[in-house]
Structures are given as C-alpha cells and as structure tokens.
Amino acid sequence: MAKLIKHGTIVTAADQYQADVLIEDKIITQIGLNLEAEGAEIIDASGHYVFPGGIDPHTHLDMPFGGTVTADDFETGTKAAAFGGTTTIIDFCLTNKGVPLSQSVQTWHEKAAGKAVIDYGFHLMIGEITDEVLAELPKMILDEGITSLKVFMAYKNVFQADDGTLFRTLLEAKEHGALVMVHAENGDVIDYLIKKALDEGNTEPIYHALTRPSVIEGEATGRAAKLTALANSQLYVVHVTCQEAVEQITEARNKGVDVWGETCPQYLLLDQSYLEKPDFEGAKYVWSPPLRETYHQEALWNALKNGQLQTLGSDHCSFNFKGQKDLGLGDFSKIPNGGPVIEDRFSILYSEGVAKGRITINQFVDIVSTRIAKLFGLFPRKGTIAVGCDADIVIFNPNVSRTISAETHHMNVDYNPFEGITITGEPVTVLSRGEYVIKNKQFAGTPGAGQFVKRGTYNPASLGVTTKKEAVQL
Numbered sequence: 001m002a003k004l005i006k007h008g009t010i011v012t013a014a015d016q017y018q019a020d021v022l023i024e025d026k027i028i029t030q031i032g033l034n035l036e037a038e039g040a041e042i043i044d045a046s047g048h049y050v051f052p053g054g055i056d057p058h059t060h061l062d063m064p065f066g067g068t069v070t071a072d073d074f075e076t077g078t079k080a081a082a083f084g085g086t087t088t089i090i091d092f093c094l095t096n097k098g099v100p101l102s103q104s105v106q107t108w109h110e111k112a113a114g115k116a117v118i119d120y121g122f123h124l125m126i127g128e129i130t131d132e133v134l135a136e137l138p139k140m141i142l143d144e145g146i147t148s149l150k151v152f153m154a155y156k157n158v159f160q161a162d163d164g165t166l167f168r169t170l171l172e173a174k175e176h177g178a179l180v181m182v183h184a185e186n187g188d189v190i191d192y193l194i195k196k197a198l199d200e201g202n203t204e205p206i207y208h209a210l211t212r213p214s215v216i217e218g219e220a221t222g223r224a225a226k227l228t229a230l231a232n233s234q235l236y237v238v239h240v241t242c243q244e245a246v247e248q249i250t251e252a253r254n255k256g257v258d259v260w261g262e263t264c265p266q267y268l269l270l271d272q273s274y275l276e277k278p279d280f281e282g283a284k285y286v287w288s289p290p291l292r293e294t295y296h297q298e299a300l301w302n303a304l305k306n307g308q309l310q311t312l313g314s315d316h317c318s319f320n321f322k323g324q325k326d327l328g329l330g331d332f333s334k335i336p337n338g339g340p341v342i343e344d345r346f347s348i349l350y351s352e353g354v355a356k357g358r359i360t361i362n363q364f365v366d367i368v369s370t371r372i373a374k375l376f377g378l379f380p381r382k383g384t385i386a387v388g389c390d391a392d393i394v395i396f397n398p399n400v401s402r403t404i405s406a407e408t409h410h411m412n413v414d415y416n417p418f419e420g421i422t423i424t425g426e427p428v429t430v431l432s433r434g435e436y437v438i439k440n441k442q443f444a445g446t447p448g449a450g451q452f453v454k455r456g457t458y459n460p461a462s463l464g465v466t467t468k469k470e471a472v473q474l
C-alpha cells in the first residue's frame, strides 16, 4: 500500500523544509505541500524530522575475530541498526590467503541471507595480491558490486597486509573504480610494544592503549596517503581516532590527494581513562585503534565540522563482557577488539553534534548518510530524500531525551559502552524501501527482507573531486 508522510520537516544534506512525502512501490514518487493520495496510509510526522535513513559504512557482523565470533549476527545487528535509524549497512567480508575471493564473498552472502532486516553491501578485505586475486578483482568490483577494498595495516599475523599489497591494491582500485579503505596503524611497531609490555608483566586492559600510541596511527595514515598520491588513487581511512591522523589527512587533501576519513562515536565521546576501570571492566572499551586522551576529541569534532573528516561509522564489532572479553583476563592482547555501537551511532551524532551546536543539521545528514552513499556507490538511490530514491526514511522526534542502557538496547550483547549517557532525540518510525522496519518504536520488520545492494563504482564527480590526471607531488 502507498504511504503518505504528512506534516514533517524534511532534512537533507542541503535543505530543510516542510513537505509531505508520497511512497509508492518502495520509491519516493512525490514531495510537496498538501499532497493527497487516495487509499494511501497516512503517517503523521507533525513535530518530527524526516531524515534519509542512516548508512553505516563500517560493521562487523557474524565475524570470527580474536578467538571468538561477534555477538551480533546479521539478524540481531541489523534489527538494532534499524531501531537506531540506520537503513543500510556495509559489512566487511573477510578473506583468507589462498581461498578464492568469490568463496569468501559467498560465505558472507550466506551469513546475511534470510537474516538482514535492512539492506546491506560488502567491502572486500585484501590480505595479499596474488595472480588469482588480480584475476578475480575486476569481477568482484564490476559484476558483484563490491566496490570498496579493505587493507589492514595492523593485526600482525592475523589480517595485516604489507605496503606492497596496499600499493598494488591502490593501483587496482584506480583501474577498476574501487575505493581503498585502510585500518591505519603500524602493526609491526605495535607487535613489538605488546611483547615488551607483556614481558614486563603489564597485562591490564590499559596497556592495550599504551602499546598503540597515536603517533603510529598518524604515521600509518600518512604512509597510506602518500602511497595513494603515488598511485594517483583514492583512499578512505576508517576509524580515525587522533589529531595526528587528522593532520595527515588534512595535509594530503590540501595537496589534492583523494583521501577521506571516518571517525566513530566512541572516539568522540569516550577517552582512554575508561580502560582503567576496575575489575577488568576496562576490557569493554578495547578498540583498535584505542580510545585516546580527551584532547583528541576536540580535534575530531573540529575535523567533522570543517570537513577534514567526512563520515561516521559505528565499527560495530560486539563481544559480550562475560564469556568473550574475558578471554583477555591476564593478557590484554587477548581481549577481543571491538564494541557495540550500531544502534547508537545515528542518535549520538544528532544529540552530541546537532543538539549541542557542534555541527548543523544538514552536516548531520551528510555525515551519517549522504556522503557515505556518495563515497560507496549508493547515491542517489540511497542517502537522500528526493523523487526516485529508495524510500529509506527515518521519522525522528527531536523533543525527547533518553538514557542509553544495555537494559533497553536491542544489540545482542551484555553491555553498552555509552551506558548512562543521556541523549536528545530518537527515531520513532523507520522505513526500508517503503516498508516498516520500526513502527512507533516497535519492531515491524522481517528477517530476510533486507537485500544485498550491488554498489556503483567510485565516482569522484559526485564527491566534487576534479578528475585526477597526474600523480600528486608530495
């Protein structure tokens, strides 16, 4: 049945205006004042914002990591995402050396099929460039619609790739129209610092942060940016945590290098002191890169405001405190890295960003949805409210406040890192391609209704990047 959203305030990355939205056959077909449509279901959005659905570019669902598997799978994770106002996720498909890329992608399809309640895409991890990988890559990008490639510069002996692999991935990405994503930390130096700390008897969670200093995130970020310039390619730095990394991204962008940066709510709100909580509770706050000293938060907020960082991902990678995080009791290096953020990403940015006056409401939409759609080949199908777009819509009440808690969240995990933080605003109704996933704060979706989205190739023009003709001089 058609749906007509009436009396809401539509907000996009560029506009804010009063209008009604008509949805027919999963698509937005009309936007205007005083619309009428016989037989359409009316959704009253008086006093509410009508936002494009959030797009989370960074999730890890049903992922084996750190000797265990993430607590959220594609059903629980996407449900929680929808409660939080996210209507599309892009999850990381892990690969293994010697295993065909197509087989890893098939494994990820099997994890998601029949479970996801919202639409999803995949990024593809590149651990090593071999003849087989080179032969398969064009098909993955152009036929399978997996148009972003992930290279880990850390997690030595697990996921870490060498600089040669990063450089050749950048060259392949340029040739076939993909965006290269990096986890930018110097894994070799971290490996040394971890061994040294453990040899000296330092086993507590705080040593996770102390063995991954911000200077080596900055170093790896600068190295990746310079290789991008040399390859005349395009780069997206995931989960930026610190001033040093922001400086490297800014310097490269100022020189015309096509580099983008993402941060995450945890780095904007939490700091290194959380790792010192007693009774091993610090393990709940173990992310890589780690939480930083408080002054970095201001650098990240300023970078979002000034456009030096452009997106917010959740890096959702949930592990229970009891039974998973405690694998690292007595050895911080065995604590599974990651935390549950998929549900709160959207509302935290609204509350801490818009309601506290740090960013405008249009910047908010750009950072949680529109720019991500443009970077990852989803725009204009997703990421905005316009005639012809998928009807992925969040009806958001800005006039309520609520306190985040594991008691009330929908993620399949026994703690929330933002426990006790009171935020302003909440999603009330969430539509995915015109169908209810959340209706008046109740789940109304269907596992399996979410579809895999084949994404378009990297399109610099949609991002305002002028065509790159020659390698940038650094």
Ligand SMILES: NC(=O)NCCC(=O)O
Pocket (backbone or CB within 6 Å): 060, 183, 239, 286, 287, 288, 289, 315, 317, 337, 338, 339
């Ligand atoms: N970030 C983190 O600690 N866990 C997820 C894996 C990654 O993104 O590095």
Ligand SMILES: [Zn+2]
Pocket (backbone or CB within 6 Å): 183, 238, 239, 288, 289
């Ligand atoms: Zn990472």
Ligand SMILES: [Zn+2]
Pocket (backbone or CB within 6 Å): 058, 059, 060, 315, 316, 317
């Ligand atoms: Zn991640």
